Amino acid sequence: MRLIFLLLLFSTFTLQAQIQIKVLDSLSREGVPAAVIWDGNMAVGQTDPEGVFSFVPKSGILRISSVGYNTYTLELTPGLSSYTVLLQENFISLAAVTVKKKKYRNKGNPAVEFIKQVIDHKAQNRNSGYEHLYYKEHEKVRIGLVNKKEKMLKHPVVKLFPALAHNFDSTRIEGKVFLPLFVQDQLNEVYYKGEKMHKRVLEEKAVKLDENIFDNEGIKMYIAHAYQPFDIYDNSMMLITNQFVSPISDLGPTFYMYDLGDTSLVQGRKYVKVYFTPRNSKDFLFWGEMRVDLETYGVTSISLRTGKGINLNWIRNLEIDQQFIRNTEGRYSLRVSNVAMEFSITSNMKESILTEKLIEFSNYQVNQAKNWDELEVKPVVKEAHESIGEGSAYDDKIYATLDSLKDTKRFKQVSQAIGVLGYGYFSASPFAEVGPLSTFIGHNTLEGFRMRVGARTQPAFSNKVFLEGFGAYGFRDERWKYNAMFTYSFTGKNKYVFPMKNITVGYRKDIEIPGNNLRYTADYSFLLNIPRGETDKWVYYKRFTLKWVQEFQNRLSYRLTYENTIQEAAGSLIFKKGERIFDELTTTEFKGELRYAPNERFYQGKTSRSSLTTQYPVFTLRTSWGVKGLQGGEYNYQKWSLNIDKRMLLGPLGYTETNFEMGMTYGKRLPYPLLDIMRANQTYTFQQASYNMMNFMEFVGDRFVALKLEHNFNGALLNKIPLLSHLKWRELLSLKMLSGGLSSSNRNGAFDFPKNEEGLPTMYALGNKPYIEGGVGVGNILKFFRIDLVKRFTYIHHPDISKVGIRVRADFDF
Numbered sequence: 001m002r003l004i005f006l007l008l009l010f011s012t013f014t015l016q017a018q019i020q021i022k023v024l025d026s027l028s029r030e031g032v033p034a035a036v037i038w039d040g041n042m043a044v045g046q047t048d049p050e051g052v053f054s055f056v057p058k059s060g061i062l063r064i065s066s067v068g069y070n071t072y073t074l075e076l077t078p079g080l081s082s083y084t085v086l087l088q089e090n091f092i093s094l095a096a097v098t099v100k101k102k103k104y105r106n107k108g109n110p111a112v113e114f115i116k117q118v119i120d121h122k123a124q125n126r127n128s129g130y131e132h133l134y135y136k137e138h139e140k141v142r143i144g145l146v147n148k149k150e151k152m153l154k155h156p157v158v159k160l161f162p163a164l165a166h167n168f169d170s171t172r173i174e175g176k177v178f179l180p181l182f183v184q185d186q187l188n189e190v191y192y193k194g195e196k197m198h199k200r201v202l203e204e205k206a207v208k209l210d211e212n213i214f215d216n217e218g219i220k221m222y223i224a225h226a227y228q229p230f231d232i233y234d235n236s237m238m239l240i241t242n243q244f245v246s247p248i249s250d251l252g253p254t255f256y257m258y259d260l261g262d263t264s265l266v267q268g269r270k271y272v273k274v275y276f277t278p279r280n281s282k283d284f285l286f287w288g289e290m291r292v293d294l295e296t297y298g299v300t301s302i303s304l305r306t307g308k309g310i311n312l313n314w315i316r317n318l319e320i321d322q323q324f325i326r327n328t329e330g331r332y333s334l335r336v337s338n339v340a341m342e343f344s345i346t347s348n349m350k351e352s353i354l355t356e357k358l359i360e361f362s363n364y365q366v367n368q369a370k371n372w373d374e375l376e377v378k379p380v381v382k383e384a385h386e387s388i389g390e391g392s393a394y395d396d397k398i399y400a401t402l403d404s405l406k407d408t409k410r411f412k413q414v415s416q417a418i419g420v421l422g423y424g425y426f427s428a429s430p431f432a433e434v435g436p437l438s439t440f441i442g443h444n445t446l447e448g449f450r451m452r453v454g455a456r457t458q459p460a461f462s463n464k465v466f467l468e469g470f471g472a473y474g475f476r477d478e479r480w481k482y483n484a485m486f487t488y489s490f491t492g493k494n495k496y497v498f499p500m501k502n503i504t505v506g507y508r509k510d511i512e513i514p515g516n517n518l519r520y521t522a523d524y525s526f527l528l529n530i531p532r533g534e535t536d537k538w539v540y541y542k543r544f545t546l547k548w549v550q551e552f553q554n555r556l557s558y559r560l561t562y563e564n565t566i567q568e569a570a571g572s573l574i575f576k577k578g579e580r581i582f583d584e585l586t587t588t589e590f591k592g593e594l595r596y597a598p599n600e601r602f603y604q605g606k607t608s609r610s611s612l613t614t615q616y617p618v619f620t621l622r623t624s625w626g627v628k629g630l631q632g633g634e635y636n637y638q639k640w641s642l643n644i645d646k647r648m649l650l651g652p653l654g655y656t657e658t659n660f661e662m663g664m665t666y667g668k669r670l671p672y673p674l675l676d677i678m679r680a681n682q683t684y685t686f687q688q689a690s691y692n693m694m695n696f697m698e699f700v701g702d703r704f705v706a707l708k709l710e711h712n713f714n715g716a717l718l719n720k721i722p723l724l725s726h727l728k729w730r731e732l733l734s735l736k737m738l739s740g741g742l743s744s745s746n747r748n749g750a751f752d753f754p755k756n757e758e759g760l761p762t763m764y765a766l767g768n769k770p771y772i773e774g775g776v777g778v779g780n781i782l783k784f785f786r787i788d789l790v791k792r793f794t795y796i797h798h799p800d801i802s803k804v805g806i807r808v809r810a811d812f813d814f
Contacts, residue, residue: 019081021074023051023064026086035087036277036287038063040174042317043277043287045308055308056348059174065259065275104257111258115274118248118297125298126233127333133192134365135333136202138389140358141223142398144180146342147351152177155351160414161405167398173342178354180398183207184220185388191370198372205382207402222603225612227339227357232302232322236651238615240341240814242312242714244284245652247276248299255285255652263294270294281309282719282728283652286320298332300324311715311728313783313814316352317342327364334361360389431461439470445531446511446538446571447474452481463492472510477570479540483508496609498602499551506545511538511570513696515677533800535682537573537697537754539673542566555600561591564631567673575671575751582751585673587626588633594621617646626667626674635750637667637674654714654730657688658707665702671751672763675700678738678771686777686788686807691736693773693792695801697754697763704740704766709733712779732777732786739770760799769794775807784810 023035031051037044040059047053057076065071069087076083106112127133145155149168157179158164164179172178184206191198206220230237235249245255261273271291278285290302304320306312319340324332337359344352382388384403387396405411420426425435434455442450454470461467469484485506487495495502514537543565551557567585569575575582597618603610611618624639641663648656663676678699681690688710713731718724742765753763777788788807796803 018054018056019076019083020052020054021047021062021064022082022084023047023053023066024084024086025069026088032066032069032087034277035064035066035069038065042319043305043307046277046281106253109258111260111274112253114260114272114292115248115252115258115276118274118292118299119250119252121297122233122248125296125331126231127331128192128195130192130329130366131194132365132367132369133190134363134368134370135190135361136363137188137190138360138362139184139186139188140360140395141182141184141227141356142178142180142358143182143353143355144178145351146173146176146178146354148175149177151350152179155179157181160410161408163401163405167401169394172340172354172356181402182219183395183398183402184223185382185395187388191372193370193372201379203380203382203388205384205386205388205399207384207399207406221601222612223355223357225601225603226355232299236649238649239318239339240315241613242284242814243649243651243655244286247286247288247290247302247304249651251651252276255279255283261289264291271300278307280719281307282311282715282725284310284312284714293332296330296332298324300326300332309726311719311730311780313728313780314343314345315341315814316344325364327366329366333364334359336360425456427458428455430458432457444511445536446477447479448476450474454483459494464489466495474511481510483510498609499553500557501550502548504545504547504549506547507543508545509540509542511540513537514539514567514573514673515679515697515700531682532684532802532805533682533695534572534756535696536571538570539573540568540570555597557595559591559593559595561589561593563587563589563591564633565589566632573754577750577752585671586632586634587674588630590625590627592623595619613647615647615649617644619644635667635670635674637665637670639663639665639676653716654712657710657712659689659709661704661706661708663704665746667702668745669749670702670746671749672700672753673751675702675742675746675749676704676740678704678740684805684807686775686786686790686809691738691771691773692775692788692790692807693802693805694771695762695798698798698801699738699740699766699771700753700763701740701742701766702746703743704738706736706738708737709735715780718778728780728783730779732775732779732788734775734777734788734790735772736774737770737772738766740766742766756799758799762800764795764798771795779811780813784812786811 021037023032024030025032031047031049033047033049033051035047035051037046037053037055039057039062044055045053060076062074062076063071064074064085064087066087072085072087074083074085145152145157147155149170152158152168153165167180168177169180170177185204186201187203188199188201226240228238230239232246232248235246235251237244237246245251247256249255255278256276257279259275261275264271264273272294273289273291275289277287286304287307288302288304291300292298293300301323306315306318312318321336321338322334323336325335327333338356340354340356342352342354384399385396416427420437423435424437425433427433432455434453436454439452439454442452444450450472452470452472454468456468457466466487466489467485470482472481473479474481483506485504487502487504489495489502491497491499491501513535543563546562548560549557565587568583575585595618597611598616599614600616600618601612601614603612620643622641622643626635626637627633628636641661644660646658648658650656665675667674677697678694678701679690680694680696680698681687681692682696686692688708711733715728715730717731718727718729747765753761756762772793773790774793775788775790777786779786781787786809788809789804790807791804792801795801
């Protein structure tokens with residue numbers, strides 16, 4: 001979401017007139033608590049225990065609704081800031097049952113009994129279970145700025161590019177205009193054969209940004225991740241990075257309050273309107289209404305909104321509207337789905353960013369077999385002046401304007417500035433760029449201050465050949481470090497673009513801490529600026545690498561690597577056995593990795609690629625084979641490891657990140673750098689993949705089993721504490737366990753274990769008991785930070801260790 005976050009930086013603040021509404025019972029004149037205030041189609045909040053609610057309205061007409069009362073429509077008077085509303089109690093009639101509703105409860109509530117019928121009929125009504133199902137979908141994505149017209153005309157973006165003023169759209173948000181800055185269209189066809197889905201793109205069209213600066217495929221992939229497909233009949237719906245409870249979830253009556261509306265008769269069929277509101281406005285729940293077929297209990301339309309108090313970051317408003325059409329089988333299939341999100345840094349900013357994804361469904365064919373192979377087509381990439389589907393004159397104008405701007409000198413200058421800010425590289429020529437800026441200056445205990453300059457080629461140089469490297473100098477150790485890498489991509493695309501198929505040859509001379517898999521090399525030296533305890537055990541290394549990487553569309557991939565490494569002890573670390581000191585350690589390895597990540601999606605940046613977390617597991621099997629005598633290799637050994645990552649979604653209780661890992665090393669009298677040195681974290685930051693209370697190089701073994709658990713409640717507990725709920729904090733629990741051992745042949749290895757100045761060992765083999773640490777934390781502090789209190793439960797008598805510590809971490813999450 002870097003694009004959205006950078007656009008937010010243009011936003012400015014404003015103050016608007018606030019009004020107060022007091023909602024009373026028309027008979028008792030007592031305040032009505034939890035009455036819902038609707039501003040247009042958005043539920044902006046609910047009244048307090050006295051029936052009072054204050055806010056800044058966006059429109060001139062409000063609706064006030066409460067369970068057991070008739071909905072009241074309030075027209076605002078200019079200049080008037082205080083209103084009193086009298087709600088009248090209502091009577092609900094359904095299936096010959098009449099109940100006067102006073103206090104909301106599930107038992108005996110006709111609205112709850114009705115929604116239970118909808119829940120019981122979900123299996124019959126969801127759009128699945130057909131032997132064959134075919135349809136087309138036209139996706140439209142729009143991202144842009146929202147503000148009042150007079151303010152938008154003065155916006156820096158519009159001043160830089162006056163032609164954009166012709167694309168203002170005043171129909172999105174009342175009283176404001178929408179300025180699209182990114183547009184994307186896609187025509188897909190979908191075919192279900194039983195439960196197996198086939199989907200492919202027929203036509204696509206998007207405004208392509210400068211490939212040397214922006215990752216168009218990465219932006220497209222992140223949009224697809226943010227707007228994941230969902231089914232209202234599922235118990236939960238994943239939106240952005242959060243899981244919402246559906247109003248027709250099996251647990252719906254536990255989290256929602258329902259109210260029955262009018263019954264309508266359309267073409268001989270009866271429909272009932274159902275209103276729903278959250279029991280707790282801070283939880284990931286919706287406000288809204290749905291229309292239900294009285295005969296089949298199928299949903300024919302639904303509108304979902306987030307309320308003002310929801311524990312959601314950066315999103316001012318989230319709206320979902322879906323319309324269904326009755327198919328030939330009598331079920332209701334999606335006809336239109338529109339998801340709109342309005343982003344802003346704070347709730348009172350007058351400017352915001354609107355992202356909208358509209359999908360129109362057509363050409364439904366039920367239980368008609370298709371030969372999918374015969375339908376194979378290549379996607380047609382449309383130009384800016386060509387329409388997809390029926391199109392519209394306004395959409396064509398947006399594409400034409402944005403397409404004409406991207407080649408202007410001013411647009412390229414602005415794009416370059418955004419690229420430097422977002423990616424850390426700046427263009428030195430059309431063929432090469434310099435960066436990343438974050439590594440120009442660093443510091444660590446071995447080198448002191450470190451200066452580094454890196455560069456790499458751009459696509460204009462070649463679509464298949466990629467060169468990159470850096471030079472660095474440490475002012476304390478007075479040594480030069482460098483890296484040179486050549487990659488040939490057989491796909492003709494950036495080497496990070498999925499599916500990768502490339503070969504890389506590289507040579508690197510640098511530093512690292514043994515056992516930390518380059519996590520704490522100079523690339524990440526900012527983490528070591530404030531280390532805890534002594535972090536003076538390093539190695540200099542020289543490494544030649546030859547690597548082949550290939551990925552497949554089914555998300556299976558493999559890597560084959562040949563690696564020759566020469567290590568030299570540095571800092572306080574010494575390679576020794578008794579009185580004998582070893583200058584270097586040389587290894588030659590053949591490595592293999594097999595990885596399977598079903599349904600994986602990526603954000604593909606220019607310098608790296610991040611996997612977007614999903615609910616599906618990721619399996620990684622690795623092996624290394626050391627060969628003695630080949631290119632100076634000194635030892636024969638084999639290493640095997642299995643890693644499984646899985647996020648478990650627990651609905652309203654949040655989610656749990658789980659990681660299971662096990663490994664074995666086979667060899668005799670191996671030096672400890674070739675064993676499994678457990679991944680420690682000796683900084684004040686919280687690291688999810690490391691042991692946060694373990695010292696560097698503290699534990700070593702030739703076999704291990706590890707389990708890491710971290711649960712994020714997403715505010716499920718703190719949302720219910722009155723004095724804390726408005727802070728929107730999110731509670732966290734973590735537990736990490738490690739068990740392993742060291743065989744007798746490797747206890748007396750080629751190198752002695754390191755010791756401190758007092759002669760006490762600082763490296764140990766795991767004994768009969770496991771290493772355990774756990775923590776409690778609070779996240780979403782100021783929307784960015786988390787603070788964890790972490791305690792170490794075992795091996796607490798080792799020297800120079802911390803039993804309890806505070807760890808911090810910066811996270812960007814919604």
